[in-house]
Amino acid sequence: MPAIRNQIRELRALREMTQQELADRVGVTRQTVIAIEQDKYSPSLETAFKVAIVLGVPLDQCFQYDPRGKR
Amino acid sequence: MATSLSYREKSLYASLAAELIVYGPYFFLHRQNSVNKVAGMIFAIIVLQIILQSVIAAVTRNRITDERDRLIELRGYRAGYLTIVSLMVLGLGMLWFHLAIGRFQLDSRRVGLHFLSVFFGMLVVADITKTATQIVAYRRAL
Numbered sequence: 544m545p546a547i548r549n550q551i552r553e554l555r556a557l558r559e560m561t562q563q564e565l566a567d568r569v570g571v572t573r574q575t576v577i578a579i580e581q582d583k584y585s586p587s588l589e590t591a592f593k594v595a596i597v598l599g600v601p602l603d604q605c606f607q608y609d610p611r612g613k614r
Numbered sequence: 615m616a617t618s619l620s621y622r623e624k625s626l627y628a629s630l631a632a633e634l635i636v637y638g639p640y641f642f643l644h645r646q647n648s649v650n651k652v653a654g655m656i657f658a659i660i661v662l663q664i665i666l667q668s669v670i671a672a673v674t675r676n677r678i679t680d681e682r683d684r685l686i687e688l689r690g691y692r693a694g695y696l697t698i699v700s701l702m703v704l705g706l707g708m709l710w711f712h713l714a715i716g717r718f719q720l721d722s723r724r725v726g727l728h729f730l731s732v733f734f735g736m737l738v739v740a741d742i743t744k745t746a747t748q749i750v751a752y753r754r755a756l
Contacts, residue, residue: 571680583755
């Protein structure tokens with residue numbers, strides 16, 4: 544179980560937003576969005592805030608930290 | 615889920631291909647060391663890289679790079695640095711060993727060319743390690 548998990552895929556689907564659209568608005572590549580959604584990459588705090596702002600939700604609704612998870 | 619290659623990833627595959635095309639024949643097929651061959655190889659890798667990177671830049675619409683690209687780049691450089699330091703220590707140890715047992719004289723031109731090839735080979739191995747590490751990091755998502 545990863546230490547940082549996220550609900551980006553679900554939140555993105557609710558807004559009918561593609562990975563490319565989210566990537567363009569956040570300023571990252573589509574491959575990075577895919578890696579974040581698959582919990583393979585934990586973004587920087589700045590990128591995490593940008594994702595939350597683009598999706599229109601508080602940061603903790605987008606990302607959750609599990610102290611028992613592995614980095 | 616399909617994950618097409620990013621601009622940086624395509625660029626890395628091109629770099630690896632160029633390195634293998636140019637360095638492979640030199641290190642595996644050549645019979646004699648020479649300064650001209652090393653100079654020719656450096657010229658060839660520069661020309662090939664310019665051509666391949668130009669083609670990739672021309673055919674790739676989205677050329678942005680982000681924090682993950684920079685992180686992967688740093689990982690590659692760390693792997694390359696550790697490789698070259700390890701090879702240098704090994705090479706200097708072998709040089710000391712051969713000098714200690716009196717296997718060759720350092721004033722010989724042939725030995726100079728031999729070391730040119732050996733140390734250039736270390737640079738090449740470190741460079742390929744750097745590129746391969748970055749490709750693996752991209753394939754594993756990081």
